[in-house]
Amino acid sequence: MAATSDSRRSNLQQLTTLEDIQKGLQNLCKEEARVNExxxxxxxxxxxxxxxxxxxxxxxxxxNDAAQLAGMISFTSTLAENISSKVRQLDLAKSRVTVCMQRVEDVWDLKYCTDGVQTALQDEDYEKAAAHIHRFLSLDENVLRMSADASEGSTLDTSFKLLHEAQNKLQMIVHRQFDAAVHCGDVASVERFFKIFPLIGQHKEGLAKFSKYLCAQLSDMADKNMKTALSTCAGDKRANVIFADTLTLLFEGIARVVEIHQPLVETYYGPGRMFTMMQHLQKECDRQSRKILDHFRNQRNLEMKLQQVEQSLYQRTLSSTEKIEPKELDPLMAEVTLLNARAELYTRFVRRRIMNDLEVATQNEDAKAANKEEVDKLITTCELSRQMQELIGNYIMMEEYFMHEMVTKAVSLDLIDESALTSSMVDDAFFIVKKCVRRALSSSSIDGVCAMLNHACSILEQDFQEVLYARLRQGMPSGFDFSQAYNLVQSSLQFGKLQSSDDETQKQKTAFLTTLNNADVSCEYIQTLKKSLEDDTAKMYGHVNDQGSAKLQSCLSDLGAVSTRFTDVLEFGFSQFNSGVLKPRLRPWLDAFLSVDHNITEDDFSNYEANDPWVQTFIVNIDNFLITFKSSLTSGNYDSLIRHLSNEITTRLEKNVMKTTFNRLGGLQFDKELRSLVGYLTSVTTWTIRDRFARLTQMATILNLERVSEMLDYWGPNSGPLTWRLTPAEVRQVLSLRLVLSSCCFTVSPCALIGRRQLLLYGVGLILFLPAPSLVGDNFSSMGWG
Incomplete structure (x- = not known):
């Protein structure tokens, strides 16, 4: 402390200038503040x-307590360490004793096996000898040599030598005895020695020999079946599918072999060995199936028929005599699909059996994935799969030709039955398409099904649909103009006689309406076919992966989209009908509306009620017109006819209303006419009609207003749920159709009109003030309409 004061005093003596003193003071103040804090x-x-x-x-x-506790813990720890060290020493001693005992047992087993295998071989007890060899093979020879002392070294060497010689000798004996049993056909001996192979460490050799034995049996059986198939007479009920039956027998034979011998393999060779055995069996299956399919191609003249089909497909100009008859291909394609279906069933069986065996053998997911790839490779690259892919390709080409030719034939032989709404080609064409696609489904080939669905869409869209378009382009006759009359005379002269124009017109009318019905029924048939095929694919192809399922759904969706194309055909047909029949027929009936006065007195209104001047006659004309078509059209087409009729009526009637003037009673008369017309059309169809007459109904509402101010009850915020189909300009135009019985003038404040109203002059001395540009938000002047 004294030293500190002395140092401070010396520091103070060094402060000689005012600036140094001020800095020292500031430092002392800061130090004082710090000390205070x-x-x-x-x-x-x-x-x-x-x-x-x-x-x-x-x-x-x-x-004190902590020190006492620390002492207790230290004592306990020391005691525990002493005890645990002794336990560890005891465990180590025990493990060494166990190893020692195991070594002693191994040495004892080695000597026992050495003596036992010699005795067993002398007694020809090969199972017992194999058991001794199996025990010997489970011993670690290097460990036994290292653990043996010098005095026992020569003895162990002698034992190992004798056991190796016995192993080789037993292997030779087992191979020889197995081959002899196979040669003699001794099934029991074959199985006896097959069980010995894994005991002497020859799993692969045993499976290979046993698989070779099974393949020989399969080969003999397949040869017998092939001879039976070739000797089958043509009149036999199974003659058309005899090769499919033969291939099925081969697959059933392999499946029977797997069913019988899989438990044997799993028991004596362990799980996971069926894949090795199946590889050998599949090679034999490939050889035998190739023989069967070669005989199939030769006996059925497949190559020649394929050449004819290919020429017919790519050379459309060939005459019918040069083409192969499609019906000749029918049984051939049925057998091809059956062959592929049987092959697909067989491959699914093989895949399931192998995968079940491999899943038991390993629990590692990576190993399972690798095993699955190996199994898929075996199935997809085998000769059977390649041959079936080639056969399915041939089938697709034949089926395409068959479908095209049969649909073309159905069109060419089309007949119109007066008792039916459609012609024969619709049922015939869709029966053929359905038959071909279902036959493809029965093949169990996803690629084949998708190809046939695409071909079916193509034929329906291009060939069949174009026939309907061509017939509809001829139009619906409603009388003859000069060019039509000339064409009729020319065609009649070609046949050597003049035909009756009425008969020819009726034939054209029937053909046109039948074509419309064909298009409508085709839409329905396509949707029905799509739904049926979806159900079938769900049942038959439920086992396919996500990729295959997506392909099927895509092709089925394309088939459903074809229905839209036929809807376009219908629209085209009705456009032809509208221009050729509907408009010419309706025009004079609707134009008669213009000749009816709607600026009427009360006496005229009462007279109209008793003797309607227009609408009842118009309804009778429409009814007579529709009666001629109702029995000739399908329900869907009849509803479409009503729809087009309503559209044409509303379009034409709106134009005629805009050309007519009305007073209050005339508006009421028009409203009555409109209600009668809508009521009749509603009664003759199942579709709603009122929405099509919404514009005319709103016109009638405007023409029935007593005052202009009543318009505010229907327009703008007061319209409620009503949706106006008329624009403000059209509303003003309809309002202009109302006439006032007596001329009058309305005085309105000019200030109320500036920027908000227009002056519309109608008649002499009549001024109506209407909003511009919109009716919404404007106030009509209170004025009467007479």
Whole structure:
């Protein structure tokens, strides 16, 4: 402390200038502030420090207890370490004793096996000898040599030598005895020695020999079946599918072999060995199936028929005599699909059996994935799969030709039955398409099904649909103009006689309406076919993966989209009908509306009620017109006819209304006419008609207003749920159709009109004030309409 004061005093003596003194003062002030802050902090801690003084005795007790506890823990730890070290020593001694005992047992087993295998071989007890060899093979020869002392070394070497010689000798005996049993056909001996192979460490050799034995049996059986098939007479009921039956027998034989011998393999060779055995069996299956399919191609003249089909497909100009008859291909394609279906069933069986065996053998997911790839490779690259892919390709080409030719034939032989709404070609064409696609489904080939669905869409869209378009382009006769009459005379002269124009017209009318019905029924048939095929694919192809399922769904969706193309055909047909029949027929009936006065008195209104001047006659004409078509059209086409009729009526009638003037009673008369017309059309169809007459109904509503101000009850915010189909300009145009019986003038404040109203002059001395540009938000002047 004294040293500190001395140093400060010396520092003060060094302050000789005013500037140094001021800096020293500032430093002292800062130090004073710091010391004050520390003092404040210490003073705040003074109560806590007082509490600590009271806690000191307790801390002393805690310190003593902790020291006592530490001593106890140290003692316990030392005791535990001593005990655990002794236990570890005991475990080590026990493990060494166990290893020693195991070595002793191994040495004893080695000597026992050496003596036992010699005796067993002398007694020809090969199972017992194999058991001794199996025990010997389970011993670690290197460990036994290392653990043996010098005095036992020569003895172990002798034992190992004798056992190796016995192993080789037993292997030779087992191979020889197995081959002899196979040669003699001794099934029991074959199985006996097959069980010995894994005991002597020859799993692969045993499976290979046993598989070769099974393949020989399959070959003999397949040869017998092939001879039976070739000797089958043509009149036999199974003659058309005899090769499919022969291939099925081959697959059933392999499946029977797997069913019988899989438990044997799993028991004596362990799980996971069926894949090796199946590889050998599949090679034999490939050889035998190739023989069967070669005979199939030769006996059925497949190559020649394929050449004819290919020429017919790519050379459309060939005459019918040069083409192969499609019906000749029918049984051939049925047998091809059956062949592929049987092959697909067989491959699914093989895949399932192998995968079940491999899943038991390993639980590792990576190993399972690798095994699955190996199994898929075996199935997809085998000769059977390649031949079936080639056969399905041939089938697709034949089926395409068959479908095209039969649909073309159905069109060419089309007959119109007066008792039916459609012609024969619709049922015939869709029966053929359905038959071909279902036959493809029965093949169990996803690629084949998708190809045939695409061909079916193509034929329906291009060939069949174009026939309907061509017939509809001829139009619906409604009378003859000069060019039509000339064409009729020319065609009649070609046949050597003049035909009756009425008969020819009726034939054209029937042909046109039948074509419309054909298009409508085709839409329905396509949707029915799509739904049926979806159900069939769900049942028959439920086992396919996501990729195959997506392909099927895509092709089925394309088939459903064809229905839209036929809807376009219908629209085209009705457009022809509208221009050729509907418009010419309706025009004079609707134009008669213009000759009816709608600026009427009360006497005229009463007279109209008793003797309607227009609408009842119009309804009778429409009814007579529709009666001639109702029995000739399908329900869907009849509803479409009503729809087009309603559209044409509303379009034409709107134009005629805009050419007519009305007073209050005339508006009421028009409303009655409109209600009668809508009521009749509603009664003759199942579709709603009122929405098509919405514009005319709103016109009638406007023409029935007593005052202009009533328009606010229907327009703008007061319209409620009513949706106006008329624009503001059309509303003003309809309002202009109303006439006032007596001329009058309305005085309106000019200030109310500036920028908000237009002056529309109608008649002499009549001024109506209408909003511009919109009716919404404007106030009509209160004015009467007479």
């Amino acid at each position: 520390e003092l404040v902090v210490l003073l705040k801690q003074q109560p806590d420090m007082c509490c600590l003084n009271s806690m000191v005795p307790n801390l002393q007790m805690i310190n």
